[in-house]
Amino acid sequence: MSTDDQGHEGSNVWEDFQKGYVPEDDLDIHPSLDLHEEYTKDIDTVTYEVLRHRLWTVNEEHGQTLENVSGSPVAYFGQDFNPTLMTHDGEVVFNGPYVQLFSPIAELQVKWILENRSDNPGIEPGDVFISNDPWVGSTHQPDVFFVAPIFVDGELFCWIANTLHQYDIGGQSAGSFVPSADDVFDESTPIPPIKAVENGEVRKDVKQMYQRHSRMPDMVGLDFNAQVAGLQVTQEQIDELIDEYGAQTVKGVMDRIIEDSETKFLEKLRELPDGTWRAREYMEGSKTGDDDLYVAELQLEKDGDTLTFRNKGSAENEGSMNLTYAGFRTAISCVVNPMLLYDQLWVTSGAYRHIDINTDPGTLNRAEYPSGVSCGGTLSIELSIALIYDVMTRMLSASDETREDIITDPLAGLIVLSQAGMDQWGNPFGTMNLDVMGTGFGARTDKDGIDVGGILFSPKGPLPNIENNEQDYPMLYLYRRESQDSAGHGEYRGGGGMDSCFIPHNTEAIQTVVAGNGGVTPNTRGIAAYPGAPIRSRTVDDSDILEQFENQEIPDDIEEVNGDMETYPPKAEFVQGALDVMETRSPGTAGYGDPLERDPEKVLEDVKEEIISEEVATDIYGVVFDADDGEQTVNEQATENRREEIIETRLAESTIPAEE
Template sequence: MTQIPGHEPYTAVTELDESKVDDVDFHELPDDHELDQVTFEVLRNRLQQINEEQGTTLKQVSGSPIVTDAYDFNVTIGDERGDTVSLGPYVMYHASVTDLIIKWIIERRADNPGIEPGDMYICNDPWIGAVHQNDAVVLAPVFHEGELFSWVSSTVHQVDVGGNEIGSFAIEDDDAFAEAEPVPPTKLVEDGELRTDIEDIFLRKSRAPAMVGMDLRAQIAGNNVAIDRIHELIDDYGADTVKAVMKETMDYAETSLRNRLRELPDGVWRHVDYQEVANADDRGVHRTEVALEKDGDTLRFHVDGDPAAGMINTTYAGMRGGLVAPVLPMLCHDLPWALGGIFRAIEFEAESNIVVNAEFPAGTGMAAIAGTWHTVNLSNQCVAKLLAASDEYSEDLVAGSSGSWVTMNAMGIDQRGDQFVTQFMDPMSGGWGARSHSDGINTAGIFAAPGGITANVESNELAFPMLYMYRKEMADSGGPGEHRGGVTASMCWLPHDTDAPMQHVISAFGAAAPTSHGVSGGHPSNSVRYELVRDSNAADLLESGEIPADVGEIDGDRDIVSPKAKFVQEADDIYYSIWQGGGGYGDPIDRDPERVAADVRAGYVSEEEARRTYGVVLSDGDVDVAATTDRREEIRADRLAASPWGESDD
């Protein structure tokens, strides 16, 4: 692509080119500064507490259910060059990319328009560092005595930032020109004042400008709290001591991770997975493969796959964020998540312009819950396989969890007569994968967002014109195994107190086949599904005093909807969706039959599934020992009689 003279390509900056930053006066730590261990521990935790207060402020100021109810955001504190020292417990890949944006700002904005105290930049450009255009990042430098001391940032999934479709998910298009406009780092706040011209440009594109404007102010407020607290810390302990703690925290994270890696076996672990339906007209599947190499004290991710397609792609930033997300809870669960140090022990290699390392102008509108999420799944499996090869660390593995996000963007007229635009966040209640020693956690949330929560049913009904028939945990949604994957939930609802039809744009993957995979013989979870019951009798059932406990109890014309689609929901149409549970661990026929019976009684496993997959036969709710022995022998015999993979029985 031809470049404008004097302008460089919009690409992620992974390593700062110091020759380009002569105009930046960094605060540098003196070589002879000494830091005692007690002060290190006190201030390391103080920085984490500041990070937590930053996130709490954002939640309290925001009016968006995406933030206030589901915690689809994250916050970071970095050093003077943007290397991350601390991040929140929310969506991890939101926080795994901000260092790229900061380095870009330092290289490209220091001269014009400049980086000054009281400034903040906004960016949602996936090729620079945002995961996708909805994930708006607000970044602020922190100065001390005229020197650039550190950075803070906040990332929020904005409900709608423009483009062809509701929620900015352009499911019928193939490139970025149909999507919301990517905004490279632009000065949103100058000398402590919000630049209304820049805000107007950003809000003018949105179908929900008031909500987006409130979230921008929440991000600014969170950043301001973090800046104030860092200044207070400097006043109490001195700038050099605070900076020494930042540097030592990253060094400690690197050293600890490298020490752990040395205790794990060397080798290469691979996984291949697929996304289906790159846009609404596509019926293909799109392959990505990851090879995780553990060599001494270093991890290397090698990524290859099919060419970029439709709007399911992610850029280098999203790929890197997705790959590192499972590393944190499985390999660094007891370490500071100081990515500036952790990234030193991890290398990333990827073929160009594939689905998970797309080049401009590939479509990335769905990246966070498509290409990036897909990369999380692949990394999850590779890291779990690595840990499964270690007697000492196998207990830390987690099988595939919440293998895809069921996106539900909606727009209409609410019960107050006002327009609403939202994304329903109920799929935060996905199931976590099993472990080598225990079942997965039911409806635990999103593995890549350990601090996330599901939206409250009553909050949704208060905010939007909807009435839930139910939201419930689903039988047979946890992957079978010696240890069962956590079950997931589904939602079923009817429009309420509005006569206006609702417009919907939906997008997911994992409908053709589940993507929450098992480990060491464990089976995958369920797959996702969208379903409408047109002209239903739900209102009549409610009028008669009956509350349906399952969508199958509601009469009407059933419509199974494609995983990339848009449609209109009328007043009597039921909307049903189910998302994924967790994968299992170990062979299902090695599961204790009494535990299977307990799962049946609890509603987590059906009696049919107990017999078919676990080989457990029940009689009046109790295990039939003889029949179970026979059934499990039958399963083993069927396996031994099967043809090898790739060979026909003919």
């Protein structure tokens, strides 16, 4: 604790900025701020259910306002945002059904504001705070939070917030992903919470300062307006609920929603044995030009009613690959929510009452200031999610009651393309290519994953149509398709990823920043199965694509294009010229169970659908086919022999560890 010049004891601001804000159990709030803490406990079931659904609907309409007002493709295609409703002290009542990374971090923003802004400049009705500081609470700087208090009779009743990924808010690379950063000073400037709206009026000085950082100030200005509008609409609706039902009843429903979430979480935990589970993944390069591997370790201990996460053995924070405490904390919700709270979806605050995070400062997933973190929201956080899935699936496997809840790691890696230049009309453009949404969906214990099923922690995030991308940006697609042999092989296979191939159109070049991980080592392991295929980005430079067009040919594989092939590392920056053909591959996800246990008829179906190749069917699944009048069928005896052969090879190549 530190004492400011008014004698108030608040959090040590500079220590928060250095190591990351970790709130204590008792928030140190200035006594001049009155909190609305009273609520009704005895609420009848009908009133509770009506109000619970009303609050959910209010929060969902908050998200729809963001989508409708913002002009950003990140909002209306990727739906890379989330609205949040919280209690007076920052516990999350409802997340929105959008990107789940954001809402648990909003809790940290609120708690930090309470401790550090309650005296100077104060927290008043009509205020909105803006922040994107990863050491306060953000996955990375492009994820910008707008946070507003709601008062009742002079007392702070609750908080509402929204987070939206802004395309460009500064830094040395267009799009604000800076994989070449040595530290945060090469990136967008982190903004601790400041008042962007005061007494209901937008502060022009703050908005202009904010837009001044961006290469696309008009787009950022629209997003600013959208986020303020979302808060205004939501506040009006919360005020109406309070007028109709009374503040204590509404507050009582909020409290019960969180308590129900906590109860369900504890019921699941008590079905599991105590124990410790471990996982290891790798970050590929700390920055552009670095081809080293950096280890990320995770230990999950279950002890009674508590889950404890540690990261002993993780590499030190270097370059741009890093994630702050806030990012790691919110990654946990992306796994806890679908695995342990699917019947209380979007309410993870009850679970956080029983989660301890004891990670080591100065590591790649607990970065200290001034480490580079602009790629954390797309690299390190996904790596952390993969680690958490790894340990969680193993923990759930330890109980018959919870094994059926397993979804294999749904994120084998992530490849983000930030693109900028002059569009087909001669105007500056910038965008985040959202083909990234075309990833596979993990396998279950009794069914296959979903090919190009999307990102599990972004349930409403759609894949933009090719026509929309071609209309809005200077690009022409050659193909976009499911990627063969990308699904993790198993008794139940994972979901396959997607290949996307395009050229610049009516422009001389496109500046491209690749920010990815999972290209050399897949970030998913599965359960006794194969991982999904890794990400990949490659180009054929100075190609003959125009000659092929003139011959009325459109290649359906980049291998059919002549020119200089170059495959890029997961972190790269380059210029795609007018004749350069680019292909990206989104990852597949892991399988479940031994592929030799897979029904041969399902393998045949996958071959016919071109999900897997015949070579993979024979070499990995051990299924042999006959051609009967041109129709493939399973040769049952040859399949049995082939599977026995694979088992014998496994045994011959296996070794027994020496006794210590």
